[in-house]
Amino acid sequence: MAKKKKRSKRQLEKKVKRFREHQKGKKRERDLAGRFEEDSLGDLETTKERIGSRKSRSDTRKEVIELTAARFEEFGVVAVSGEEDVESNGRVLEILGPVSRVEVGEDILECGLHMELRAIQSADKNFLVVGERICVRKTPEGETEGVIVAVFRRDSRLSRRSSRRSHIERVIAANVDQMCVVGSVAEPSLRPALIDRFLVAASVGNLEPVIVINKIDLVDEEGLALAREILSPYYVIKYPMLFVSALARRNLDGLRGVLAGKTTIFSGHSGVGKSALVNALDPRYKLETREVSEASGKGKHMTSRAKLLPLRFGGYVVDTPGIRSFSLWEVEKQDLALYYPEMKNLASECRYGGCTHTHEPGCAVKDAVDDGRVSYLRYDNYLKILESIEETPPA
Ligand SMILES: Nc1nc2c(ncn2[C@@H]2O[C@H](COP(=O)(O)OP(=O)(O)OP(=O)(O)O)[C@@H](O)[C@H]2O)c(=O)[nH]1
Ligand SMILES: [Zn+2]
Incomplete structure (x- = not known):
């Protein structure tokens, strides 16, 4: 690994450590920021639900x-x-x-x-x-x-396959404009690799991405500043990002502004507060929210049919309680970088066609990570997602 990349890795680890120590220092009983190190995609891989693009036709x-x-x-x-x-x-x-x-x-x-x-x-x-x-x-x-x-x-459709190896498409919803990828600063802790995974899913489904970081009431000013710093690469690539609290009703007007007039699907790890946000945004709704499990910091998945919820201020939310952990399908390993806006154009400059930007010499993406044009956080998440993508089974 090049020296600069090592330095970026160290810097990111340092930021995360500071954030973690800061959170620990607060001695929150159920603080889970320590789990940041386990920012893997682990449990999402077990889900059978898959999001697809509108490419395939019936x-x-x-x-x-x-x-x-x-x-x-x-x-x-x-x-x-x-x-x-x-x-x-x-x-x-x-x-x-x-x-x-x-x-x-x-x-x-x-x-x-x-x-x-x-x-x-x-x-x-x-x-x-x-x-x-x-x-x-x-x-x-x-x-x-x-x-x-x-x-x-239809302008667009959101679909999934009925099971991991199945080719039968099930359309979940039609005419969806954007995906709010929800994460939380604590309980469960910040997990940028999961945020990236949902961002890729949004891009695959041709949905505009919006990042919403919830539960800011659980951190103080300093903690919030540290979280913002960790997530700063998203500002660089110009993904809209909002910091909110459903419970403390902070910055909900900002979120309403993003949702008004659009049809939005909320996605994100279980327990980050997707239902709580909908309830807070429009008090007519009382979607069931779940206690985050004390032991694991994860909410429990609830399942039911998809619904479109009209919002009082205009726009709709697609409520798909059972289908929140999207896996990726139709993404080949060598195409993953296409869903990373900051890597997309670099890929064509790599020495080898089909470069996965991992070990290949003359890789323009790795060079960009080395000199800081591509953030180490995003590249590291790219590697995690890449690892999780199954090889296409032989026909
Ligand atoms: N402190 C705090 N807790 C929140 C906030 N938003 C949601 N919660 C709590 O987090 C827990 C999980 O919230 P949900 O809305 O059920 O989370 P979800 O993302 O819909 O979870 P799934 O349905 O499992 O996908 C509940 O106990 C909520 O009360 C917030 O802004 N601050
Ligand atoms: Zn490359």
């Missing part, structure tokens, strides 16, 4: 979209023409078997699918998911029911 879906789009263009609705009571600003909030909970303007309606769309849905389980933009015809009986008569083309 042919059925394509046909359906074309069919829907063609009919929509012609009639404004699917299969029904000349009706005026069709609202085109619907959004699917939740799927409850054959019925969906749908937001149309100020109203929340229970909607079934139009008969023709039902036939399409039975052929394609991913046809209608949470977040879908739709047209609704209100039924004459009342203001609380309606029929989904058209589904708009």
Whole structure:
């Protein structure tokens, strides 16, 4: 290892040690900053949930979209023409078997699918998911029911594979704009390698990343300054980063500003306070929060169906309690650096094509780490994630 890289490593370790000692000095009973050294990706690897990009396509879906789009263009609705009571600003909030909970303007309606769309849905389980933009015809009986008569083309989709080796895609949500990668300064302690892992997942899924560091009420001014210093590489690469506290309600307006008008998914290690943040942002919500386990400092995972939660100040949060620990799929080892904005352009300057930026001579990324253009923290996390990516199994 080059001398400069060794120095960067020592500097990072020193910062982390200072942060840890500072936290210990505070003698918080459940302080877990000491676990920073274990900033591995360990437990995330066991999860079966995987996030995917919108690259892969479903042919059925394509046909359906074309069919829907063609009919929509012609009639404004699917299969029904000349009706005026069709609202085109619907959004699917939740799927409850054959019925969906749908937001149309100020109203929340229970909607079934139009008969023709039902036939399409039975052929394609991913046809209608949470977040879908739709047209609704209100039924004459009342203001609380309606029929989904058209589904708009998706801007994006968030999907996972049903299991580690499966190629079956399950779309979790449609039309998601950004991912709030949540970490906490303590309980559980700061784990930048996990933050990076979620940032890569966001990038793979084509979602804008926002870093949110929660629980700042658990550190004093000095502790917060040290945490900011450790995380300073994210400022350098211009990822938006907010320091907040759900419990002490600090900087929530800043976070509201980031979420307003967008559809956001919260991700991050269990127990960092994702549910608590949603509850704090919009008091109408009472998502279940869990005590962080005394022994491990980790929250326990809860599972349930995905939901889209409209926010009072505009925008939506996708609540996917069971699918918070995304693993990566569709990422080949040699492509990982493409999801690191500061490494992406350097990779083409490496001497060897397919360079993994680990041991290869003439590596432009390693040179950049040596002279400080790429932060040691980010590079170290890159190596950890690289190690965790499975080799593609032979076809
Ligand atoms: N001190 C402090 N505690 C917080 C804060 N935000 C959340 N917590 C606590 O952290 C614990 C975990 O919070 P959750 O909101 O359940 O965490 P989560 O990220 O949704 O966890 P999972 O559902 O397991 O993914 C709860 O006991 C919360 O009360 C905060 O800003 N400060
Ligand atoms: Zn290289």
